[in-house]
Amino acid sequence: MSVLPTYQVLDGKRCGDALRADIAKGALEVRSKRGRAPHLAAVLVGSDGASRTYVEAKVKACEEVGFRSSLIVLPETITEDDLLHRVKQLNKDKELDGFIVQLPLPDHIDADKVTLAIAPEKDVDGFHPENIGRMVLGLPGFLPATPSGIVELLRHYHVETAGKHCVVIGRSHIVGTPMSILMSRNAYPGNCTVTLAHSRTMDLPALTREADILIAALGKPEFVTGAMVREGAVVVDVGIHRIADASRKSGFRLVGDVKFDEVAPKCSWIAPVPGGVGPMTITSLLLNTLKACTH
Ligand code: NAD
Numbered sequence: 001m002s003v004l005p006t007y008q009v010l011d012g013k014r015c016g017d018a019l020r021a022d023i024a025k026g027a028l029e030v031r032s033k034r035g036r037a038p039h040l041a042a043v044l045v046g047s048d049g050a051s052r053t054y055v056e057a058k059v060k061a062c063e064e065v066g067f068r069s070s071l072i073v074l075p076e077t078i079t080e081d082d083l084l085h086r087v088k089q090l091n092k093d094k095e096l097d098g099f100i101v102q103l104p105l106p107d108h109i110d111a112d113k114v115t116l117a118i119a120p121e122k123d124v125d126g127f128h129p130e131n132i133g134r135m136v137l138g139l140p141g142f143l144p145a146t147p148s149g150i151v152e153l154l155r156h157y158h159v160e161t162a163g164k165h166c167v168v169i170g171r172s173h174i175v176g177t178p179m180s181i182l183m184s185r186n187a188y189p190g191n192c193t194v195t196l197a198h199s200r201t202m203d204l205p206a207l208t209r210e211a212d213i214l215i216a217a218l219g220k221p222e223f224v225t226g227a228m229v230r231e232g233a234v235v236v237d238v239g240i241h242r243i244a245d246a247s248r249k250s251g252f253r254l255v256g257d258v259k260f261d262e263v264a265p266k267c268s269w270i271a272p273v274p275g276g277v278g279p280m281t282i283t284s285l286l287l288n289t290l291k292a293c294t295h
Helices: 012-034 047-062 080-092 111-117 129-137 145-156 176-184 206-209 261-266 277-294
Strands: 039-044 067-075 098-101 167-168 193-197 213-216 235-236 240-243 252-255 267-271
Touching: 012 047, 012 145, 012 252, 012 277, 039 047, 039 080, 039 111, 039 277, 047 067, 047 277, 080 098, 080 111, 098 277, 111 193, 111 252, 129 176, 145 176, 145 277, 167 176, 167 206, 176 193, 193 206, 235 261
Parallel strands: 039 067, 039 098, 167 193, 167 213, 213 235, 235 267
Antiparallel strands: 240 252
């Protein structure tokens, strides 16, 4: 006799597909109004395999919803000045609605300088300080893709958030910190009491056991164990890691920051890896690009 799981899956592929169908309709409207489709460019510096995979997935997603996309591959040896010059050209390109510069960048390039050089109205990754400031103040702007994708995933599945204790593990500028801001804002999803945990947090397991909603974005494979999670919690796994696995054709398998087999049976909802947050991140990028055409 098979036992049905007690938890429900926050399925990012399913939710992303539903949102992408609406985005495709939006793209058609933009095309009929302006005579050209929304256009996103992705800049890739160097030949890092994982970065290339992410960028190619973004380009493919654009094509699937009827956007135009451009992949700009620059050599690993490009100077910071030359990259900044390229960014300025893209800022001025009237045929382009938004663009991203895939991170991480080589060590000789200051990623903060590059982020600052991107025009806020084309910053569809939502990393520019102006867009971060707009998010904090609740003003219109581009939300960072991964946190915004998580918010859309919680909305799609009508997960209750008001008054809940949300613990976010990780305080990076692109995931943990904006996530903590979005979950505490006076909106749905939001209205949580938020604790932002990081590498200096004392007794993390005691904290995570208090979480109604736990968002793991620390970048350590299978760090969150069953003993760290309370019964009935909502768990969102943001981490993504390739683990060597000779039994797979690809030679690797993907795991998150959460030990799924131990944690899932304790959850009410869980966003797994793969198939949870990943597809939502790309969907948010598409949403931001569509927004760039219409504001
Ligand atoms: P990061 O390395 O920039 O930040 C990690 C954060 O975790 C830091 O703030 C650090 O203080 C904290 N941390 C590290 N060890 C800790 C510990 N033992 N206890 C508590 N806090 C600790 O990482 P990031 O860019 O925020 O990414 C986090 C993870 O999410 C990575 O695995 C990354 O690959 C993944 N990610 C996935 C997506 C997606 O679309 N699925 C998007 C972005 C990032």
